[in-house]
Amino acid sequence: MAASRCLLVRLAPEAWRAYSTGEAYGLVSPTKGFMNHPHRKGSAHHRPPAPSIHAARALPPAPGILPPAFAALGLAPKLLRALGDEGYEHPTPVQAQAIPIGLEGRDLLACAQTGTGKTAAFVLPILQRLSGQPGEGRIRSLVLTPTRELASQIAERATAYGRYLHMRQTVIFGGVGQQPQAQALRGRLDLVVATPGRLIDLMQQRFVNLSGVEIFVLDEADRMLDMGFLPDVRRIIAALPVVRQTLLFSATMPPAISGLANGILRNPTRVSITPAITTAEGVDQVLYHVDKAQKRALLEKLLTGNEITRAIVFTRTKRGADRLFVQLERDGFDVAVIHGNKSQGARERALGGFRSGQTRVLIATDIAARGIDVDGISHVVNFDLPDVAESYVHRIGRTGRAGALGAAITFCDPAERSLLADVERFIRHPIPLAPGQVAPSGPAPSSPSSSRGPAGKGRGGPSHYHSPHRGSGRRRPAGAKRSW
Numbered sequence: 001m002a003a004s005r006c007l008l009v010r011l012a013p014e015a016w017r018a019y020s021t022g023e024a025y026g027l028v029s030p031t032k033g034f035m036n037h038p039h040r041k042g043s044a045h046h047r048p049p050a051p052s053i054h055a056a057r058a059l060p061p062a063p064g065i066l067p068p069a070f071a072a073l074g075l076a077p078k079l080l081r082a083l084g085d086e087g088y089e090h091p092t093p094v095q096a097q098a099i100p101i102g103l104e105g106r107d108l109l110a111c112a113q114t115g116t117g118k119t120a121a122f123v124l125p126i127l128q129r130l131s132g133q134p135g136e137g138r139i140r141s142l143v144l145t146p147t148r149e150l151a152s153q154i155a156e157r158a159t160a161y162g163r164y165l166h167m168r169q170t171v172i173f174g175g176v177g178q179q180p181q182a183q184a185l186r187g188r189l190d191l192v193v194a195t196p197g198r199l200i201d202l203m204q205q206r207f208v209n210l211s212g213v214e215i216f217v218l219d220e221a222d223r224m225l226d227m228g229f230l231p232d233v234r235r236i237i238a239a240l241p242v243v244r245q246t247l248l249f250s251a252t253m254p255p256a257i258s259g260l261a262n263g264i265l266r267n268p269t270r271v272s273i274t275p276a277i278t279t280a281e282g283v284d285q286v287l288y289h290v291d292k293a294q295k296r297a298l299l300e301k302l303l304t305g306n307e308i309t310r311a312i313v314f315t316r317t318k319r320g321a322d323r324l325f326v327q328l329e330r331d332g333f334d335v336a337v338i339h340g341n342k343s344q345g346a347r348e349r350a351l352g353g354f355r356s357g358q359t360r361v362l363i364a365t366d367i368a369a370r371g372i373d374v375d376g377i378s379h380v381v382n383f384d385l386p387d388v389a390e391s392y393v394h395r396i397g398r399t400g401r402a403g404a405l406g407a408a409i410t411f412c413d414p415a416e417r418s419l420l421a422d423v424e425r426f427i428r429h430p431i432p433l434a435p436g437q438v439a440p441s442g443p444a445p446s447s448p449s450s451s452r453g454p455a456g457k458g459r460g461g462p463s464h465y466h467s468p469h470r471g472s473g474r475r476r477p478a479g480a481k482r483s484w
């Protein structure tokens with residue numbers, strides 16, 4: 001079965017402004033300003049699609065001002081005040097779509113990755129719904145997220161957004177002593193943010209009572225799958241009450257996650273946001289046709305120049321990532337590796353070194369790289385083309401953040417040509433060849449996608465990289481700034 005995909009939506013900057021200010025919903029008149037229309041229940045389904053954005057934080061801050069576009073979503077004054085303190089002026093697309101659904105108590109299936117503002121999209125409705133009514137449960141809402149970093153980040157955001165409410169919350173994750181967590185679970189809690197492993201441990205010791213959970217959020221579901229957490233997640237879900245609100249967030253929808261979603265969501269509203277296409281257009285992209293055996297030598301040659309100051313190198317497999325890491329380290333490069341088989345500690349060390357600038361090159365697989373929000377990445381290198389075309393835009397979105405210039409270098413070996421064709425079809429333009437490169441002639445050999453199942457199924461076809469438009473793919477002039 002082919003993995004179902006998130007729908008991509010893309011709007012021009014003016015349209016994005018219209019959505020983010022509320023104009024597109026008829027809430028703001030371009031001439032008369034904010035019209036203070038009440039939010040209409042149920043209207044979320046009928047809205048035109050929201051635009052893609054690159055990073056939520058690119059939006060302009062407005063300290064101390066109550067953000068009217070958030071008010072239009074139906075958020076309470078105390079939350080609006082906190083959002084004003086945060087400098088959030090406009091909801092991001094995932095927030096604009098998900099918050100009204102969350103506030104109405106409906107189930108949600110959202111395709112959105114870290115960086116889209118998804119945390120506020122689920123935390124704000126939780127805070128508002130639970131602060132408005134007393135509850136009986138020991139734990140009233142539960143957010144399950146795969147990593148300790150994400151758990152602390154979510155808890156930190158919930159504290160910030162809930163600063164004018166009196167909500168009781170705690171965060172549960174492994175790698176630290178369990179005693180303080182067990183102690184916190186003795187009281188009544190409005191919100192628990194947890195990683196699955198430690199929560200299961202505490203459940204087995206009877207420190208956790210999930211029977212009163214009213215709202216359950218499953219965050220980064222595809223990453224849970226990749227990290228092997230799905231059995232734990234299922235056990236936790238089995239301990240929740242049947243009647244509850246469930247919000248599921250995932251950047252992609254592989255079949256296992258669609259299956260899980262079908263089982264745990266009741267008549268969910270679907271929302272899809274990805275920073276994809278906008279991002280792809282904002283990054284300078286080049287393509288090298290290179291034999292598989294020559295890829296490492298080419299990478300090392302590129303790394304030897306001084307243009308690449310901080311790079312993520314993507315491989316298709318965990319094993320490929322490890323192999324490349326060993327080779328590059330042996331050849332004297334500052335390099336680290338991150339993938340789903342690495343322990344939490346190893347991932348944190350790798351990321352820490354990369355963030356601080358100690359490590360110049362981070363080798364990563366697709367899902368492990370999700371949520372890496374590091375500024376100043378000068379280059380993304382696609383050492384292998386991704387199995388799923390959409391991942392290309394997620395990958396290259398790691399560079400050129402916050403208006404900085406970024407570049408994406410893609411290697412394509414002969415067996416990957418149909419994957420390249422998939423990517424080029426997806427981004428709707430050919431990737432320009434690197435200077436001095438010539439498009440190979442002759443038919444492409446059968447690609448990895450044709451034997452690999454879902455990703456390439458039915459989409460192999462001949463590569464269109466011979467396109468007469470080759471090289472005409474849009475590139476910004478050197479020194480140009482990205483416009484948001």
Ligand code: AMP
Pocket residue numbers: 055056057058059087088089090091092095113114115116117118119120
């Ligand atoms: P997330 O995808 O939830 O991890 O959020 C990514 C970043 O965007 C975080 O640093 C948030 O604080 C920030 N953010 C979330 N929503 C908004 C907003 N509406 N305006 C500005 N920044 C935001």
